[in-house]
Amino acid sequence: MTGRISGIFGDMPWAVRIALFYVLMFVLFALFGDVLTEHTFREASLLKRLKPPLFLGGEDSFLLGTDEKGRDLLARLVVGSRITLIIAIVGTFIGAIVGSLLGLLAAARRGATETVIMAAVDVQASLPIIIVALFVLAVFDNSFTLFLLLIGLTGWEVYARLTRGAALSAQEHGYAIAIRALGASSTRIYLRHILPNVLNVVLVQLTINLPLTVLLETALSFLGLGVQPPLTSLGQIMSEGRDRLLTAWWLTMMPGTIIFFLALSISLAGDWLRDRLDPTLRRIRA
Amino acid sequence: MFLYLSTRLLRAVATMLLTVTIVFVFIRLSGDPAAALAPPDVGQEVIDQYREKLGLDQPLWKQYVTYVGTLARGQFGYSIHTGRPALELFLDKLPATLMLGGTALLIALGVGIPLGVVAALNRNSPIDRGVMAFSVFAFAMPNFLFGLGVILIGALAFQVFYGSGSDLFSLGALLAPAATLGLASMGAFARFARSSVLETINKPFMIAAEARGIPRVRRLARHVAPNAAIPLVTLLGLSLGTLIAGSVVTEQVFAWPGVGQLLVRSVITRDIAVVQFLVLAVAGTMVLANLLVDLLYLVIDPRIRVR
Numbered sequence: 001m002t003g004r005i006s007g008i009f010g011d012m013p014w015a016v017r018i019a020l021f022y023v024l025m026f027v028l029f030a031l032f033g034d035v036l037t038e039h040t041f042r043e044a045s046l047l048k049r050l051k052p053p054l055f056l057g058g059e060d061s062f063l064l065g066t067d068e069k070g071r072d073l074l075a076r077l078v079v080g081s082r083i084t085l086i087i088a089i090v091g092t093f094i095g096a097i098v099g100s101l102l103g104l105l106a107a108a109r110r111g112a113t114e115t116v117i118m119a120a121v122d123v124q125a126s127l128p129i130i131i132v133a134l135f136v137l138a139v140f141d142n143s144f145t146l147f148l149l150l151i152g153l154t155g156w157e158v159y160a161r162l163t164r165g166a167a168l169s170a171q172e173h174g175y176a177i178a179i180r181a182l183g184a185s186s187t188r189i190y191l192r193h194i195l196p197n198v199l200n201v202v203l204v205q206l207t208i209n210l211p212l213t214v215l216l217e218t219a220l221s222f223l224g225l226g227v228q229p230p231l232t233s234l235g236q237i238m239s240e241g242r243d244r245l246l247t248a249w250w251l252t253m254m255p256g257t258i259i260f261f262l263a264l265s266i267s268l269a270g271d272w273l274r275d276r277l278d279p280t281l282r283r284i285r286a
Numbered sequence: 287m288f289l290y291l292s293t294r295l296l297r298a299v300a301t302m303l304l305t306v307t308i309v310f311v312f313i314r315l316s317g318d319p320a321a322a323l324a325p326p327d328v329g330q331e332v333i334d335q336y337r338e339k340l341g342l343d344q345p346l347w348k349q350y351v352t353y354v355g356t357l358a359r360g361q362f363g364y365s366i367h368t369g370r371p372a373l374e375l376f377l378d379k380l381p382a383t384l385m386l387g388g389t390a391l392l393i394a395l396g397v398g399i400p401l402g403v404v405a406a407l408n409r410n411s412p413i414d415r416g417v418m419a420f421s422v423f424a425f426a427m428p429n430f431l432f433g434l435g436v437i438l439i440g441a442l443a444f445q446v447f448y449g450s451g452s453d454l455f456s457l458g459a460l461l462a463p464a465a466t467l468g469l470a471s472m473g474a475f476a477r478f479a480r481s482s483v484l485e486t487i488n489k490p491f492m493i494a495a496e497a498r499g500i501p502r503v504r505r506l507a508r509h510v511a512p513n514a515a516i517p518l519v520t521l522l523g524l525s526l527g528t529l530i531a532g533s534v535v536t537e538q539v540f541a542w543p544g545v546g547q548l549l550v551r552s553v554i555t556r557d558i559a560v561v562q563f564l565v566l567a568v569a570g571t572m573v574l575a576n577l578l579v580d581l582l583y584l585v586i587d588p589r590i591r592v593r
């Protein structure tokens with residue numbers, strides 16, 4: 001067992017190790033960061049407004065300073081990270097599951113079903129997701145569930161395209177034909193045999209999509225159209241701190257830096273994973 | 287070639303029609319427009335009157351046909367806040383956005399492609415690694431953070447204030463948001479240019495060209511460039527989406543009076559007619575751009591002309 005693990009980590013570049021370490025730290029911070037502060041994220045005190053972080057001469061009990069309502073920035077960053085993390089993970093999985101199933105369905109059914117699904121893919125591909133999100137948020141009342149679903153739309157069309165292509169080529173493989181000859185239903189063939197074979201493609205796309213969902217959520221929340229107060233997210237904290245950019249830069253730059261390194265780390269780890277999983281690249285290297 | 291063109295054209299029209307349909311369905315799903323437009327606290331009769339006046343008592347398919355008809359005649363409705371036509375509001379803001387987006391694209395192309403080519407020609411050197419690191423950086427950097435960083439550094443270190451109140455058409459005031467907007471595309475261009483050059487320089491015809499004694503510069507200009515340009519044209523089409531999406535946020539950060547700002551403000555104030563028009567305008571632009579990319583393929587890729 002240890003042999004296998006060192007086999008995985010053995011040729012891992014330092015940049016990727018640091019990236020994975022950052023992601024781990026971020027998750028721990030989001031889940032258990034509350035222990036670092038005695039304040040809650042909603043507790044406001046106007047007497048303690050806009051305190052700088054401790055290293056810039058702030059107060060002992062506010063390690064990273066306070067915002068314009070006198071709320072503890074550290075506590076807000078913990079909760080903001082938690083919400084951003086939840087939205088990113090749930091959103092990514094919604095997109096992956098919906099998109100992949102639609103792609104498989106298109107490949108399995110062909111005909112009219114395929115035409116409709118692929119036309120919808122074309123529409124999505126011709127509209128940046130943030131524009132779709134803005135349209136939906138203008139038409140419907142913003143709620144956390146709706147926002148989560150919108151983030152989940154990110155990249156569904158890519159999954160649909162990828163799985164459809166992979167499934168169409170898998171259909172032609174000997175194993176699929178053999179199983180069909182043995183009398184398996186096509187649902188069974190798709191879910192038990194073809195799906196596991198296209199899973200690699202989906203997994204790679206997942207690592208490309210995860211940072212995109214983080215960036216979309218924070219961008220929309222930054223515009224004031226995403227997560228709504230009293231709840232908070234990293235983008236929402238930035239949006240509140242924006243007016244104080246020049247006087248209290250830590251209110252925007254700290255959540256911003258967390259977002260940037262998170263997106264960067266996931267991308268680096270994803271690039272590395274893609275190189276390991278993509279058989280065509282492995283062949284070139286061998 | 288005729289088949290190639292006609293399928294592309296048909297697909298573009300179908301995509302546009304489907305977008306219009308989806309927009310129609312969403313707006314209808316959101317609630318009763320008559321109840322929203324009628325004054326508050328009125329009886330059902332008044333709402334019914336409004337419904338009749340707006341044609342909402344017609345069957346849904348008839349409403350849909352009317353809707354597509356009015357759009358086709360270029361009537362896109364009026365802003366509920368200013369009372370001005372949505373089209374006029376859009377045209378007012380378009381020049382500012384075009385200038386920002388155009389400059390951003392120029393910066394992205396002008397910096398990104400040379401970086402990618404240099405990286406490919408110096409494969410596995412520190413230059414190559416530096417360019418690749420830059421492209422990952424550009425991908426992961428949220429444009430609102432970069433923009434705020436630029437404003438912060440500009441203000442603290444150089445006493446330059448971007449955004450609200452600054453002279454829009456001075457070079458500095460344009461370059462800061464344009465660089466912010468172009469950053470993401472710049473990284474993508476560098477990465478793509480690198481991989482498509484790498485793919486081309488290892489092809490057998492390149493070895494043959496070298497064997498014939500063709501000088502390096504000529505090999506790069508006449509043999510590598512045309513082949514590497516093909517995937518880049520695809521990316522050009524895709525980067526338009528990145529630029530449009532990015533301009534929404536960038537305009538907000540730098541208080542740039544463009545279409546992106548109009549869109550965000552209309553979403554916040556729920557000015558449906560304006561939002562609807564802007565969504566259709568974005569879709570139309572993207573569809574048209576993809577069509578242009580397909581045409582461009584005809585010019586740069588002679589293989590398609592034969593098909």
